[in-house]
Amino acid sequence: MPGLAPRSQDRHPFHVTNLQLHQTHDPGFLLSSWERLARAAGLRSKVLTRLGGEKILFLESPGTASPVYLSSGIHGDEVAAAWGLLAWAEENQKRLSQGRFLIFPCMNPHGFRQNTRTDYRGLDINRRFHLARDPLTGPWRRLIRQSPPSLGLCLHEDYDSQGCYVYELGGQDARLASRCLAASASHLPTDPRKQIDGRRARHGIIHRKTIPQNLTGIPEAVALWQLGCATTLTFETPSEAGFQERVQAHARFIAEALS
Numbered sequence: 626m627p628g629l630a631p632r633s634q635d636r637h638p639f640h641v642t643n644l645q646l647h648q649t650h651d652p653g654f655l656l657s658s659w660e661r662l663a664r665a666a667g668l669r670s671k672v673l674t675r676l677g678g679e680k681i682l683f684l685e686s687p688g689t690a691s692p693v694y695l696s697s698g699i700h701g702d703e704v705a706a707a708w709g710l711l712a713w714a715e716e717n718q719k720r721l722s723q724g725r726f727l728i729f730p731c732m733n734p735h736g737f738r739q740n741t742r743t744d745y746r747g748l749d750i751n752r753r754f755h756l757a758r759d760p761l762t763g764p765w766r767r768l769i770r771q772s773p774p775s776l777g778l779c780l781h782e783d784y785d786s787q788g789c790y791v792y793e794l795g796g797q798d799a800r801l802a803s804r805c806l807a808a809s810a811s812h813l814p815t816d817p818r819k820q821i822d823g824r825r826a827r828h829g830i831i832h833r834k835t836i837p838q839n840l841t842g843i844p845e846a847v848a849l850w851q852l853g854c855a856t857t858l859t860f861e862t863p864s865e866a867g868f869q870e871r872v873q874a875h876a877r878f879i880a881e882a883l884s
């Protein structure tokens with residue numbers, strides 16, 4: 626089977642080394658790629674915890690400065706986000722070596738393998754980030770408290786979206802989210818709806834300066850913000866679009882956010 630390497634460097638400038646189509650739901654391939662990249666870029670590869678027989682890996686730059694936080698793979702049926710993050714990282718090893726990053730490539734390896742939103746317990750992890758005693762989000766909260774990130778990018782996909790959109794929480798740079806969406810629009814259009822997920826949207830951006838009421842649980846981005854991260858962007862691509870375009874949109878989004 627041919628790999629997913631781009632036919633045209635212009636059209637698909639980001640790609641993951643040796644990724645084959647049948648491996649897009651293989652957390653083992655994803656995490657071994659990250660471990661190899663971490664060694665090359667001088668990042669520390671650490672195990673947050675072990676759950677359901679699987680390690681929850683994260684990567685961390687040495688140093689004490691406030692990190693940039695990057696995460697994907699919370700929902701296992703949103704795999705292009707995880708490969709987009711890896712594709713961006715493979716193109717930006719020098720950046721990874723020189724900056725300070727905290728990266729969670731896949732918090733839900735069971736769901737990633739099974740193509741399910743929920744984790745090995747049948748739970749939606751992204752409604753549990755307020756729980757200090759949860760075996761996953763408890764250790765995560767302790768880690769974030771030690772050194773709150775300056776910027777958080779949480780990468781997701783949405784099966785019924787009509788294009789790419791962003792939840793922005795906090796936000797010191799009012800134009801950051803729109804710049805990032807403009808970059809991703811070179812591969813996938815921006816969601817035109819004025820209401821997304823029951824919330825008011827403008828040009829694909831759902832902006833919040835306060836924590837939304839009526840949440841059924843606390844998502845990662847909100848917990849990051851509560852724990853001191855000034856700006857979080859949650860990026861969503863339409864999961865019914867083509868895989869390669871979704872990967873490119875995520876990588877473009879990250880590249881612009883960190884430019």
Ligand SMILES: [Zn+2]
Pocket residue numbers: 699700703780781782
């Ligand atoms: Zn998601």
